Amino acid sequence: MITTVTLNAAIDKTYFLPTFPLGKVSRVQRYRAAPGGKGINVAKVVAQLGVPVTATGFVGGFNGEMIKQLLDRMGIGHDFVSVQGESRVCLNILDEENGISTELLEPGPTVDPQALAQMEEKIREHAAKSRIVCFSGSLPAGVPKDFYVKLVSIAKEAGAYVILDASGDALRFGLEAGPDMIKPNEEEVEGLLGIRVQDEAALQKAVETLLQKYGMDRISVSLGGAGSMVASQAGTFRVETPKVDVVNTVGCGDSYVAGMAVSLATGLSLEEGLALASAAGTSNAMTDEAGLIEPEEVERLRGQVRITAL
Numbered sequence: 196m197i198t199t200v201t202l203n204a205a206i207d208k209t210y211f212l213p214t215f216p217l218g219k220v221s222r223v224q225r226y227r228a229a230p231g232g233k234g235i236n237v238a239k240v241v242a243q244l245g246v247p248v249t250a251t252g253f254v255g256g257f258n259g260e261m262i263k264q265l266l267d268r269m270g271i272g273h274d275f276v277s278v279q280g281e282s283r284v285c286l287n288i289l290d291e292e293n294g295i296s297t298e299l300l301e302p303g304p305t306v307d308p309q310a311l312a313q314m315e316e317k318i319r320e321h322a323a324k325s326r327i328v329c330f331s332g333s334l335p336a337g338v339p340k341d342f343y344v345k346l347v348s349i350a351k352e353a354g355a356y357v358i359l360d361a362s363g364d365a366l367r368f369g370l371e372a373g374p375d376m377i378k379p380n381e382e383e384v385e386g387l388l389g390i391r392v393q394d395e396a397a398l399q400k401a402v403e404t405l406l407q408k409y410g411m412d413r414i415s416v417s418l419g420g421a422g423s424m425v426a427s428q429a430g431t432f433r434v435e436t437p438k439v440d441v442v443n444t445v446g447c448g449d450s451y452v453a454g455m456a457v458s459l460a461t462g463l464s465l466e467e468g469l470a471l472a473s474a475a476g477t478s479n480a481m482t483d484e485a486g487l488i489e490p491e492e493v494e495r496l497r498g499q500v501r502i503t504a505l
């Protein structure tokens with residue numbers, strides 16, 4: 196079992212527009228609405244890869260009900276903590292002619308102390324039944340900056356392998372609890388070390404430094420269409436993913452995390468896991484919804500991922 200945690204769940208809305216002129220009226224002919232927020236995207240991809248998953252986190256209001264109903268329709272198990280207020284809408288406006296994506300992310304509900312305590316309990320309960328727990332995304336108002344420290348510690352004490360995909364203070368604090376894996380982008384690596392990364396050699400040095408400093412199992416730095424660089428206890432690898440026709444890249448990082456979680460839960464080797472994670476991220480880029488992949492496409496792409504030991 197894999198558990199995903201989304202403290203700021205969302206309805207992900209995508210508007211597909213031929214162009215997106217600012218200051219003009221645009222009538223939307225085609226759109227999609229899906230349950231989202233990073234951890235929920237991870238859960239959707241894990242389920243599409245055929246591994247049992249439970250999604251937890253905070254949800255609120257009508258949007259919260261919609262998130263749960265949409266997950267039910269997808270056959271994805273969930274066990275959320277309900278909060279006052281409304282779960283957010285995250286809007287992605289895709290200007291298809293220019294290939295530009297503009298994201299507008301609402302703040303989400305304010306979480307009260309009682310709900311925080313309930314969440315700690317939920318993590319204790321689900322981590323005890325899970326091989327992998329993935330914590331993903333931003334913290335809504337009312338959630339202390341160091342909440343991931345508590346949750347990661349609880350999940351680790353219960354014996355789960357912990358993946359943390361967060362940014363800013365949430366990541367910085369969360370690292371103190373010793374997650375097994377993180378998936379920062381280059382900017383987040385720079386922020387964590389207070390340096391500028393000029394080239395791949397500098398990036399390699401930076402991720403190896405982070406790996407040793409926090410005693411992690413692996414760090415994947417995702418590089419969009421350029422793939423990823425992964426430092427692990429077994430060495431550092433440059434992972435190149437196939438070039439494809441891109442439709443929508445929102446959720447690629449979550450799909451990558453899902454592939455990694457599935458590989459760990461099913462006992463794949465590190466190299467096999469890197470290929471699966473990259474293929475899942477790339478397959479997501481070819482679909483129009485965050486957290487949507489094509490399992491057959493993933494199978495095809497897996498064989499085309501190039502992994503080089505550095």
Ligand SMILES: Nc1ncnc2c1ncn2[C@@H]1O[C@H](COP(=O)(O)OP(=O)(O)OP(=O)(O)O)[C@@H](O)[C@H]1O
Nearest residue numbers: 417418419420422436445446447448449473476477
């Ligand atoms: N343009 C692309 N073409 C092919 N594969 C892609 C592309 N963008 C992303 N991917 C795949 O998805 C993986 C993760 O993507 P990315 O680096 O964009 O993550 P991210 O920045 O965390 O994304 P997000 O936060 O939107 O989920 C990449 O390592 C790659 O395998």
Ligand SMILES: O=P(O)(O)OC[C@@]1(O)O[C@H](CO)[C@@H](O)[C@@H]1O
Nearest residue numbers: 207231232233285332333446485
């Ligand atoms: O505000 P967060 O939690 O950091 O990010 C939220 C979000 O932009 O991330 C996903 C893509 O990774 C979207 O589906 C989602 O709405």
